[in-house]
Amino acid sequence: MLLLDQLRPLRTSDAEHSPDLAVLRRVAKAGDWPGVVAHFDGLPPRADHAVAVRVVADVDGAERFLQRAVDTDRDSSLARTLLGVRCVVLGWKARTSAYAANVSPAQWRVFHDHIHRAERLLTDAVAIEPGNAAAWTERIVTARAMGFAPEEARRRYDRAAEHCDVPYTAQAHLIQNLCPKWGGSIKSVQDFARECLKAGKPGTLAGAVVANAHIERAFTDDRLFRIRDYLSRRQVRDEIAAAAARTVLHGDFEQEHGWVRAHSAFAFALYEGGDLPRSAQHFARLGNLMAPYGWEQMSNNWRSDFRHAGRTAGVR
Template sequence: MIMRLFGVSPLQTDLIGHYPDLAGLRRSAKSNAWSQVAAHFEQLPVRSDQSVAVRVVAETPGSERFLEQVVNSERNSSLARTLLGARFIVMAWEARGRTFAKDVDPSQWQFFFGYLERAERLLAEATAMDPTNAAAWTERVILARGLELGLDEGRHRYEQAAEHCDAPYTAQRQLLQNLCPKWGGSVDELHAFARDCLKCAPPGSLAGAVVANAHVEHALDIMMAEGALAAEEYIGQREVRDEIAAAAAHTVLHPEHRPWHGWVSAHSVFAFALVTGGDPRAVPHFEALGSRVCPYPWEQVYRRWKAAFRRLGNHRRPL
């Protein structure tokens, strides 16, 4: 089934390919239809994770011009400030590029921090206007990392997001990045946070994927220090693979699981972690994904990551 599917279908990496119900939101953003954009968010379930919908608007090229006009006209709109702040965060990372920090030139850093500072002002206004705006708090977790505000500030922003969202998977993934050694955290903090997310999560939620994220980030840290073979040996340990599989069974593979925005990311990281460890329990995640996949964490390891995803999805064999 997967081989036939990959043989005729390109991989779906765009958010609309993952979540077709958000296509109307993107069309509204492209056509500068603020009333329709706002109406879409009003229709989302109360206390749901709205961060993916926010990113659909934020990743729409040129949307900052439209959103700046809305912010100027809608003086009390927390949503407008959230969307424009998120757009500036996207633009900041585009300006920085994906190279190592040592390879980023001064002009790139100038644009990077300039956009992040503008985003921080807007998102601080958004959360002041509406302290229950979990999506804005989630974006501010990213800013705590990019602006180097420290782990305590990142945790505070995450706690605000989690307080006002029943399933804060996006915020959990973002704080996990803050806790990585490369951002000043440690692998012990990574795993402690991920296990706590799983422990507190209702069956069928997406939170268990954070356990897989933590092991992947641990492996990536080993890869940078000791090479790919050492990273594969780490994630191939039986106890590591068992913990990842148990997290999947409690969340995305649980009978009570109902796909919500973010499920493609969750299955993508489970598939990567288990197949990297040579574990056949990767199969149901590849089957759930079909031709959908999130670039993370595949592109962190493979130069031709799409080909690697197809190959491993077809053959289900260890790296």
């Protein structure tokens, strides 16, 4: 007999993880610019708006109504942010996830056209509103795409963090910029993650990227047994579990945009490290919600792998 969780589809997008984001996606699909503005106006000023921005940017065809908003409202930082991030999405879609050597010249041209346009729009957005943390957050991504040094990405992160109480999305982006594959080092990745945890308020997502940092360190070796060997080290597992206890498992934690991403990363790192009891705490909170990070890098069958992992941990 199948368990109930096996019958329910996995929900992997941010819009499926929070009811308010599901509403925002419907409004964006309808091309309702006043409705989009109203949604962002209703968000807490210093919350992480970057997740909501991505929900709009992931809507197919959103560039059409967003371009009209940019053309109509010359002073809208929000319109430029959303259209800029939509250009980022379109750029990475054109590039695909293939290795750089397998990306065609035509794909690179389209990618760079979109990324340079995104950078211009996001630069305009922060010129209009210097405290636009979501725009600064996405400029970490454009810095990576344009090959800027990690120091410039860190400058952009600092501006995002200056105007956002819990810049979890910006932290996750900067982790990528600091990786060796983008010109950084594993030491800088792990030092930054620990810095975020130490400085962050307990019971928030600040510092949950400790899990991301260890995942990235594990993935510096593409051999499956080496990945698991690293994550199974006692010191690594204990540091990941301690970060979870201070963030998503803390008694004061309240679900905020990005919570599913954090729990999914913790679940992945602990499960692949063989720590089934502590991974189970994250699977239990996730239910049929999950984010692909980590899981999809490990396997093309990441959806079924996630379900199997939950069952093995004793939750599903």
